[in-house]
Amino acid sequence: xxxxxxxxxxxxxxxxxxxxxxxxxxxxxxxxxxxxxxxxxxxxxxxxxxxxxxxxxxxxxxxxxxxxxxxxxxxxxxxxxxxxxxxxxxxxxxxxxxxxxxxxxxxxxxxxxxxxxxxxxxxxxxxxxxxxxxxxxxxxxxxxxxxxxxxxxxxxxxxxxxxxxxxxxxxxxxxxxxxxxxxxxxxxxxxxxxxxxxxxxxxxxxxxxxxxxxxxxxxxxxxxxxx
Numbered sequence: 001x002x003x004x005x006x007x008x009x010x011x012x013x014x015x016x017x018x019x020x021x022x023x024x025x026x027x028x029x030x031x032x033x034x035x036x037x038x039x040x041x042x043x044x045x046x047x048x049x050x051x052x053x054x055x056x057x058x059x060x061x062x063x064x065x066x067x068x069x070x071x072x073x074x075x076x077x078x079x080x081x082x083x084x085x086x087x088x089x090x091x092x093x094x095x096x097x098x099x100x101x102x103x104x105x106x107x108x109x110x111x112x113x114x115x116x117x118x119x120x121x122x123x124x125x126x127x128x129x130x131x132x133x134x135x136x137x138x139x140x141x142x143x144x145x146x147x148x149x150x151x152x153x154x155x156x157x158x159x160x161x162x163x164x165x166x167x168x169x170x171x172x173x174x175x176x177x178x179x180x181x182x183x184x185x186x187x188x189x190x191x192x193x194x195x196x197x198x199x200x201x202x203x204x205x206x207x208x209x210x211x212x213x214x215x216x217x218x219x220x221x222x223x224x225x226x227x
Contacts, residue, residue, distance in 0.1 A: 026059040030094050033066035034080060038098055041068070041134035041199060043219055047101035047126075057082060057092010064091060068134060074098050075131040086181065087227065102129045104137035105158040115148045122158060136198035138165040141220045168220045169202065170195045177204050177215055179225035190215075192223070201226070 024032075035048040065087060066080040078098055082091040105122040115121075122143050129137070138146065142165040143158050152162055169175055169192050177190040194202035196217050204215045204223055215223035 024062070027053060027055055029059050029062070029064050030055050030066065030080075030082060033064040033082070034094065034096060034098070037066040037068055037080065038100060038134060040216075040218070040224070041072075041136075042100060042102065043136045043139075043198065045103045049099045049101075051097045051099070052077070053094065053096040055082075055092065055094045057090075059091050061085060061089075061091070066094065072134050073132060074100060074129055074134065078134075098134075100129050101126055102137050103139065105140060105143045107152045107154055107156045107158060109154055111148045111152040111156075113148055113151050117143055117146045117148060117158075117163065119144055132159075135160070136168075136219065138163060139220075142166045142168060142197075165197065167195050168198050169200075169217050169223065173221070175204060175215075175221050175223050177213070177223050177225055178218075190223075 031050050031053060034050050034053075038048045039046050059082060061084050063085040065083045065085055067083065069079045072078040075097065077095050080094045080096075082094055083089060084091060103124065103126040106125050108121055108123040111117070111121060122140065124140060138158055138160065143163060145166045147164040149161070149163055152158070156162065171192055171194055173192045173195075174189055175192050176187055178185060178187045188206065190204040190206055190213075192202060193205050193212060196202050198217050198219055200217045202215055202217060202223070203212045205212050213225055214227070215225050218224050
């Protein structure tokens with residue numbers, strides 16, 4: 001709580017989350033936690049489908065956090081550790097298969113290896129992705145200005161194996177930093193002390209207090225404060 005209050009004093013604005021007032025089962029809570037975990041890794045705009053959910057342990061909180069294993073991949077059974085929302089209490093484990101409908105980019109025309117991607121070279125799509133790691137796919141902001149790594153036909157997916165995407169956060173860039181605690185969300189503009197793509201852990205600096213905090217890159221210009 002001390003860290004969170006320090007963030008608020010140092011320029012964060014807060015928004016209290018509204019209680020839904022709806023009774024939910026343990027499976028409902030775990031399902032939602034898994035959806036949140038996948039979106040945290042792959043992007044907020046991803047539609048997540050959870051199949052074959054198995055929960056072991058007792059979920060005692062109205063909200064829980066699901067932490068996927070380091071080898072988690074779409075299409076395979078993914079194992080999650082369940083924790084209280086603040087990460088302080090272990091509440092068991094869960095497993096499920098995940099399919100995600102992912103907004104991303106396709107090649108709008110044939111692209112040659114080594115070409116620089118312009119706005120006319122890409123088109124936005126969204127379709128189910130059934131395999132691969134839990135990581136974001138390049139959107140327009142990270143695809144345009146990137147480089148083609150191998151020859152691509154019209155309609156080909158611009159995955160991270162196909163293009164060298166633009167980094168979501170660059171060193172020295174101003175970013176929106178978001179923190180969550182006990183149903184409260186706080187946000188502030190900070191400066192990135194390191195660069196990385198979505199999912200990378202970097203340091204961000206509060207310009208008023210000059211305090212450095214650890215954060216996970218969520219998307220272009222957006223990070224989440226972590227412990």
